[in-house]
Amino acid sequence: MALTGKLTKKLVENLGAGRHGDGGGLYLVVDPSGARRWIVRVTVKGQKNRLGAPLRTDFGLGGADVVTLNQARERALEYRRMAKQGLNPRFNAAREIPTFAEIAQQVHIDRMPTWKNAKHGQQWINTLRDYAFHKIGRMPVDSIEQPEVLMCLSPIWTEKHETARRLAQRIKIVLDVAKSKGFRSGENPVTAIHDAQVLPKVKAKPKHHKAMHWQAVPAFYADLQARDAMAAKALMFTCLTGSRTGEVLGMQWGELDFEARLWSCPADRMKGGVEHRVPLTDEMQAILEPLRAMQSDYVFEGQKRHKPLSNMAMLMLLRRMKVEGVTVHGFRSTFRDWAAEVANAPREVAEMSLAHKVGSDVERAYARSDLLERRRALITAWSNYVTGHNSDVIDLAQARFQAEN
Incomplete structure (x- = not known):
């Protein structure tokens, strides 16, 4: 059964700066810059703050451009249930899933000693920055599947095939690392796209450097x-x-x-x-x-x-x-x-x-x-x-x- 509240998808997209309640302690916070994020306020049963009053705490649930209204309501409900049982969500909630960009940046740092040279290492992260981060960079890494990967690859698959091929390899590595850290499960979507031959075959055009006879x-x-x-x-x-x-x-x-x-x-x-x-x-x-x-x-x-x-x-x-x-x-x-x-x-x-x-x-x-x-x-x-x-x-x-x- 779908959760309900005061806010709608249209309001989430258009409300001005301020703190807008959905009910049940869930709020949409809109910064003056236009950035939108979710927070939930809960009171933990049986726990007191330093002044002896009931422990009331705010928790961030993620940006509204990444976390949908329904997802925010579901997470808020999970936090309220824990608080009602006397469990502090800060220590008992499922750990926060990092974004694709966060994992990619960490992979880049971890592999710095293995790069052939500094330029090669910079090219590795630049490819992701130029063709993936603005589309999937802020998404939780566990929510990236075939449609999201195709969103990055399809626009350049035929026109910049070599770049697209490298991009696919680098997205695959980031998602594999995320899985190894417990942030993902199941098959890597890049592998699934390759095996299913979703993208058209592109005949490589050999690049010949102009040479003197x-x-x-x-x-x-x-x-x-x-x-x-x-x-x-x-x-x-x-x-x-x-x-x-x-x-x-x-x-x-x-x-x-x-x-x-x-x-x-x-x-x-x-x-x-x-x-x-x-x-x-x-x-x-x-x-x-x-x-x-x-x-x-x-x-x-x-x-x-x-x-x-x-x-x-x-x-x-x-x-x-x-x-x-x-x-x-x-x-x-x-x-x-x-x-x-x-x-x-x-x-x-x-x-x-x-x-x-x-x-x-x-x-x-x-x-x-x-x-x-x-x-x-x-x-x-x-x-x-x-x-x-x-x-x-x-x-x-x-x-x-x-x-x-």
Whole structure:
């Protein structure tokens, strides 16, 4: 049987600032800001306050935007029953269920030591903030089911599919943690949505970074060699190694072993979370050696002392050189194309040179070698090609490029 009182749903939504009684000790409190919340006043049988009077206490029942009128009446009735039996609701009521946002924030804090870096940790919570908190953030975590999850995912499922996929994973984690703490029960709604294939299948569109034809790289590299800017040095090194922008710009002198002719990029700076060894060629070392004199913490120092170049420095250099339709990351694709079309490099050697994972988890468990010496031979051949030290190959490549264009 439904509980009744003086208030209605329409009044709850429209009453002005003040304290509005529903009956039975239940009140709707509307702040001057417009925020609305429920409280219930009860008198605990047989208990006295410090002055010896009957113990009368107010309890908050939650915001009116989250707790409905009927839910507030049911909770108020539960509190009055406990008070009538001489039980103080403060110590005997079912514990307060936290909101989705509260659990999410706690998960974020608890997992801070495990984030790959601070930026990754911030991206994790930002996704929830941007696409979930304004819809379900203030809801008790035990009241979130499939409709609420779909309310977050559906608007971006096709247009921003990768973001939506990550959002689903993060909502699932928050709800799983809530269940482990006893705030939820039953199946995770994200799992149910996935298993039932409620959302349409979205064919992933591969994102290709705009890359320079490998035939054009020697002439481009010669232009870079004529420039003194630090961005030019960094871009030369990036072209030769096929490394990612962040890996090159974050490089510090302690990662380099000139005697062993190796650059060891630590795991915490690698996308795959595994240390990557890059063979150093004569040309690479020729770029690095003069920079030692700067005695900077970073190999490619930016405008601020002991700080690396900006992530945009190399891209802006490309723009100043009027090199259109090419990205810095695209030079990885350029190297990969050359390795396949010219060097005929085995797939695993070429992929490992780019720090890509090769094979299944089982295969990688048995393949302990990173093929360093085979990769050294490949990267040396690429370096010789780029710098013009292998004229026969360059002439052949240029002839093919001109024939194709």
